[in-house]
Amino acid sequence: MKIGIFGGSFDPIHRSHVRVIEESIRQLELDKILVVPTANNPWKDSSGATKKQRLAMLEIALERYSKVEICDYEIKQKNKEKNYTIDTIKYLKTIYPNDQLYFIMGMDQASLFHKWLAAKEISELVQLVVFDRIGYQTNENIKKYHFIKLDLVATDDASKHIRNGNLHALNPEVLKYIVNNGIYLETIIKSKMSKKRYRHTVSMAKLAKKFAKKNDLDETKAYVAGMLHDIAKEMEYDKALQIMQDHYPAYIDKPVPVWHQWLSEYVAKTEYLVDDKEILQAIRHHTTASLNMAKLDMCIYTADKYDPSRDYDSSKEIALCKKDIVAGFKACLQDFYDFSSKKGREIDKSFFEIYNKYVKGDINE
Secondary structure, three states, rough: OOEEEEEEOOOOOOOHHHHHHHHHHHHHOOOOOEEEOOOOOOOOOOOOOOHHHHHHHHHHHOOOOOEEOOOOOOOOOOOOOOOHHHHHHHHHHOOOOOOOEEEEEEHHHHHOHHOOOOOHHHHHHHEEEEEEEOOOOOOOOHOOOOEEEOOOOOOOOOHHHHHHHOOOOOOOOHHHHHOOOOOOHHHHHHHHHHHHHHHHHHHHHHHHHHHHHHHHOOOOHHHHHHHHOOOOOOOEEEHHHHHHHHHOOOOOOOOOHHOHHOOOOOOHHOOOOOOOOHHHHHHHOOOOOOOOOHHHHHHHHEEEHHHHOOOOOOHHHHHHHHHOOOHHHHHHHHHHHHHEEEEOOOHHHHHHHHHHHHOOOOOOO
16 A cells, blocks of 8 residues: 655644645555654644644544544653654554555755654655645755655645634634634734733633632633633724624614624634534623623623733632632622712613622522
8 A cells, every 4th residue: 555644743733734635645646644643743842732632623624534544653652752753654664564655744844854863764664755835945855865746836824823813724613623622712812902902811711711610610611701702802893883783783772892792702603613602602791791691601701800910909809709600790790880880980771680680689590
């Protein structure tokens, strides 16, 4: 058989990875290709996703390809030693002793191949294959180590760009998995908001996660809702107005500063593909609250108000929310009422319905 080997961190896997896999199968006429996620890449210091998460993303992206097999030889190792290609190839040669192996890499790695551990031995055990990467030219290693070159147009897709918010190169199902599991969110959203908003968002999301954990709720859902609760806070007015008119006409008469709770829910659904109803509801209720507050909603609402990055000491309130989120939510409503009354600020009439239900009423769930 002709078997391809394509390794990498895949943190996360993206469309250019998949394209290399497709074209390798076609151009090299492979019977199958082994995709080998590394546990500890010798050229990288750390990973953004866990091993389990990277494997899950690979499975999602590659499930429809019958000739693709995920090889867990490297990623399943439990120690923290770096993975070296020579060890993997020697292992695979014991599994496929009579088959032709093709080891596939980008031009960026091929330009450094002479620095790889046992480079010459690798080139003798497998047929090396290279594909173009933007910013890297064909170099002397290609001839020296007898590389075959794939006919593939170079792209600028990179996992690091995805982790920094450039999501267009992701399979939609992979994106959905990333967001619903709270992976890379701190870097993904950073470019979407001002420094002050970003600082609040990260701080608040971590607090919401703590509230959820202490109250036996889903802490990942709380974290995701927290990270996306203000994602549309700084949206341009004309765009915000159009979305409110098209998707939330019942709330268009509400004050513009509170629109972002609906707008953020919209962005979470359409741009980040969040389909978890509990997460979306928590985002939608985080500013005004509602008459139908789930405990997860209360975590987001109170974390937003008591975020320690704000300019006042909320340590007592935070302690109460950790102990009992329902009690903490009631206290938060009371705090808002007292503060607004003291400042002479107008309070939306819908607030009083919520206040009467949760503070004056006997609502414990």
